[in-house]
Amino acid sequence: MQKILIIGATSAIAQATARRFARRGDRLYLLGRDPDRLDGMAQDLRIRGAESVSYASFEAEDFARHPALLDQAYEALGGLDVALIAHGTLPDQRACEASFDTARRELNVNALGTLSLLTHLANRLESQGSGTLAVISSPAGDRGRQSNYVYGAAKAMVTVFCQGLRNRLFGSGVHVLTIKPGFVDTPMTAAFDKGMLWAQPEQIAAGIEKAIGKGKDSVYLPGFWAFIMLAIKHIPEGIFKRLKL
Secondary structure (H helix, E strand, O other): EEEEEEEEOOOOOHHHHHHHHHHOOOOOOOHHHHOHHHHHHHHHHHHHHOOOOEEEEEEOOHHHHHHHOOOOHHHOOOOOOEEOOOOOOOOOHHHHHHHHHHHHHHHHHHHHHHHHHHHHHHHHHHHHOOEEEEEEEOOOHOOOOOOOOHHHHHHHHHHHHHHHHHHHHHOOOEEEEEEEEOOEEOOOOOOOOOOHHHEEEEEEHHHHHHHHOOOOOOEEEEEOHHHHHHHOOOOOHHHHHHOOO
C-alpha cells in the first residue's frame, strides 16, 4: 500500500491513474477545483478498493495556500510516497496573443503553480529521504510552435525545472519523473478532430503507473511520441520557422 497525493485529480488522466492506484489498495488524497466532482470521485475510488480517500479543493494560482494544503494532505495520508501533479489547462493561443494578462494567467496555472507545488514537495521528500514526484508536462514544451507557444512555454518551464530538480535530488532517495503525454482524448481536447495518433486516458494511466514503478526519469506516452519529437526537434530553424505547426 502506498500513500499517494494526486493534484488536479479530476482531470481525465488523473482519474484514470487514480483508478489504477485504487485497485491496488493504495491510500489516496485528491486535490482539485470542484468539491462536488472530488466527492463523487472519492466515493468511486473507495468502491474500487482504495484503502482510504480524502480530498480538498485547490486552486493552482493560489500559491500562498499551497503549503497548508500539502501539510493537510501529508497528515491525512500519514506520510507521502508518491505525488502526481496533473492539473492544467489548454490555453486559447489567440487570446494569449491579444492579452498578456490572459497569457500570464495561463502561465500561472500551467507552470508557476506546478513549480510552487514541486518546491514544497521536493523539500519535504528530501527531508524524509524517499518518495516520487511524478509531473505531467507535454511534448509541446520540446519546441515552440505558432499554434500553442504559450502552452509550450509553460510546459518547457515545467520540464526544465524537473530536470534540475532530478539533478539536485539524485542520491537523496527521491525520484523525479517527467511525463509527456501526446494527444489524449479528454474533455479538454473535445473540440479537436481525433486521428490515429490519439490515445485514451486509460492508456496514459497505465504508462504512468509503469513509469513510476520502474523509476523512469522521463517518459513519452505513448512511446512513439519520443520518435516524433526527436524528428521535430532536429528540423533546422530556417526550415522550421516556415512550417505551419
